[in-house]
Amino acid sequence: MTSQPGPVLRMSYLAASIAGVAFFVLSVAWLGVWPARKLAEQARLTGPEHPLALTASEVRGRAVYAREGCAYCHSQQVRFTDADIARFGAPTMAWETRGDTPHMMGTRRIGPDLARVSGTRSQDWHLTHLYAPRSVVPASVMPAYRHLFQGAPDQPGQSARDLVAYLETLGRVRDLAWPGGEAPAEVVHPARARRTGEVPELQADGDAALGAMLYAGHCAACHGASGIGDGPGAVGLRPRPTNLALHSYSQERVAEVLWNGVAGTAMPAWRDRSIEELSALAAHLQRISVPGVPADPLRADQIRPTDEERDLGGRIYAANCAQCHGAEGAGDGSAAIDLPVAPTNFTRQTPMFDEALRALRNGIDGTPMAPWGSRLSGDELTAVAHYVREFYGGRR
Ligand code: HEC
Ligand code: HEC
Ligand code: HEC
Structure with a gap:
């Protein structure tokens, strides 16, 4: 004799299928639809109404x-x-x-x-x-x-x-x-170059041997193994990496360059490095770059200008250069703030005489420094090249 399933058991199939379908619908709603709506809502509330479209x-x-x-x-x-x-x-x-x-x-x-x-x-x-x-x-x-x-x-x-x-x-x-509030977008990429920012003081007795190693690994690609600006990366860069061997820098300026980079150029900031490493790099840099005026009277390029040259240089400078480089050479002229690359602050770094003359004749490609070779006479160029070098007080 076969027993028929009772009414309760017959109902349970129905209940199970209803429960199954309900579970499926609920899961989709709970794990799919609801989070998607929540996310869309959140995106709508936190994001800008009209984000910039791509060109x-x-x-x-x-x-x-x-x-x-x-x-x-x-x-x-x-x-x-x-x-x-x-x-x-x-x-x-x-x-x-x-x-x-x-x-x-x-x-x-x-x-x-x-x-x-x-x-x-x-x-x-x-x-x-x-x-x-x-x-x-x-x-x-x-x-x-x-x-x-x-x-x-x-x-x-x-x-x-x-x-x-x-x-x-x-x-x-x-x-x-970003309307502000949360961790500001200011917490930025370590390589982002800035024109201003607190610069920490570097140790005066950096480990030059460590610095030479770091230089070979990170800087030589652009500035060249010996620092003359001829690394493999230099070819496509405007402005070109500086010829470090033809410049002198104050310790302050080196710290600033390493910490902030040079905004508007390919020179990255290195503030993700330790102070010890940055000090080591600074020590190495001071070996590559030449001592500035008036450290070495025997250098041929440190011939002193005559008084007439100094007068002429001062006049040319005030008329043509001060609006960018500043009346006292500190790179703070009235036009400086709007420029994509900041004008050189001559009180903290100086090019050697020949290098200053070259920059004046040719300008510096990729920066607002224009060529002056066709606008100033040979004497005027010489005089003003001397003049800008005198702002520098020697290595400090
Ligand atoms: C095989 C892996 C690989 C591929 C593929 C690759 N990259 Fe990279 N990329 C890297 C590595 C590793 C670095 C870090 C070292 C460096 O800066 O070169 C890097 C660095 C970068 C950086 C610098 C980022 C920074 O913050 O310093 C950019 C920008 C970049 N890549 C863009 C690209 C673009 C655009 C492509 C595609 C055309 C690409 N990468 C393809 C591995 C890769
Ligand atoms: C990607 C290429 C690149 C790398 C890597 C690089 N530099 Fe530079 N560097 C430049 C460029 C470009 C300039 C800017 C030249 C200018 O201002 O006209 C520059 C400028 C400088 C200056 C002079 C700033 C001035 O105003 O004259 C110093 C000092 C310097 N770099 C040191 C370093 C050191 C140290 C490293 C390694 C830690 C390094 N650079 C790595 C490209 C590079
Ligand atoms: C429009 C603004 C502007 C004017 C005007 C200007 N300069 Fe410059 N100058 C710059 C900028 C920007 C740089 C490049 C800084 C850099 O490469 O990082 C520069 C760089 C230089 C350098 C190279 C410094 C170095 O360390 O290698 C010399 C030298 C110089 N200027 C001299 C002059 C003289 C002299 C005049 C006037 C005849 C003059 N400049 C006029 C903006 C200006």
């Missing part, structure tokens, strides 16, 4: 970024961890990647995160780096993207230009839109 060039650059596989090595998401914030800046908020479809967040970090890379490097640095990463960062494992160029780092093709334009958008909207 045509930036959109093309984004496609190059995707095509070349940059995302295999670079993430675009600063996590909410102390280490990430210290290195890259403010953590990524949901709204920042809202319009990023398909997103470029990436998962691997063989190279550094790029979410805050806008404004950290100059364009010539980016181009040189893409053309040959090891020419500016000797230990880099990043592949070279020469096919985006026409044979030289200063001859980028359209896709290289687009790519750099795209890189300049990463973090830009956050920089522009």
Whole structure:
């Protein structure tokens, strides 16, 4: 005799299927729909209403970024961890990647995160780096993207230009839109060059041997092994890396350059290094660069100007140079503040005479320093080249 399932058991199939469907619907709602709505709401509340859209060039650059596989090595998401914030800046908020479809967040970090890379490097640095990463960062494992160029780092093709334009958008909207409050977007990339900022005092007795090692590993790529500005990275950079052997610097100026970089140029800041390492670098730099006026009277290039030359130099300077370099040579003329590269402060550094004359004749490509060779006579050039060197009081 076969027993029929009772009414309760027959109902349980129904109950189980209803429970099953309900569980499914609930899971989708709870784990999928609700968080998505929450996120959209959060993005709407925290983000700017009209974020800056990408230009045509930036959109093309984004496609190059995707095509070349940059995302295999670079993430675009600063996590909410102390280490990430210290290195890259403010953590990524949901709204920042809202319009990023398909997103470029990436998962691997063989190279550094790029979410805050806008404004950290100059364009010539980016181009040189893409053309040959090891020419500016000797230990880099990043592949070279020469096919985006026409044979030289200063001859980028359209896709290289687009790519750099795209890189300049990463973090830009956050920089522009952040209403303030949270960890300021000021906590920036260590390499971002600044024109101002507290500069720590470096030790006067830095370890020059350590400095020489650090120099070979980090600086020689641009400034050349002996400091004369002929490193492999120098070719595509405007302005060119300084010929350190033809300049003298006060210790203060060296500290400032190492801590802040030189804004508007490819010279990065090195403030992620310890004070001990920076002091070591400073000690090495003071060996490469020449002692300034009036330390070594025997140097041929330290011939003193005559009184007439000094008068002439003063007049030329006041009429043509003071608005940028400042009446007292401190780089604080009335026009200085608006310039992309700050005019040289001659009280804290000085070029050798020949180098000053060369800068005057040719100008400095990539900076607002124009050539004066066609505007001033030979005598006037000589006089004013002497004149600017006299602001420097010698190595301090
Ligand atoms: C094989 C991995 C790899 C790939 C692929 C790669 N990179 Fe890199 N990238 C690195 C490494 C490692 C560094 C750090 C060393 C250096 O600065 O060269 C780096 C550094 C950088 C930096 C400097 C970031 C900083 O904060 O200093 C930028 C910008 C950059 N890469 C852009 C790109 C772009 C754009 C692409 C695609 C065209 C790309 N990278 C592809 C590994 C990679
Ligand atoms: C990516 C290339 C690059 C690297 C790497 C680099 N520099 Fe520079 N450096 C430059 C450029 C470009 C300038 C700016 C020239 C100018 O202001 O006209 C410069 C300027 C300087 C100056 C002179 C500033 C002045 O106003 O004359 C000093 C000093 C200096 N760098 C030291 C260093 C040291 C030390 C290192 C290594 C820790 C280093 N640089 C690494 C490119 C580089
Ligand atoms: C429009 C502003 C401006 C004017 C005007 C100007 N300069 Fe400059 N000068 C600069 C800038 C900017 C630099 C480059 C700083 C750098 O490369 O970091 C510079 C650099 C120099 C240098 C090279 C310094 C070095 O350390 O190598 C010399 C020398 C110099 N100027 C002299 C003069 C003289 C002399 C005049 C007047 C005839 C003059 N400048 C007029 C802005 C100006």
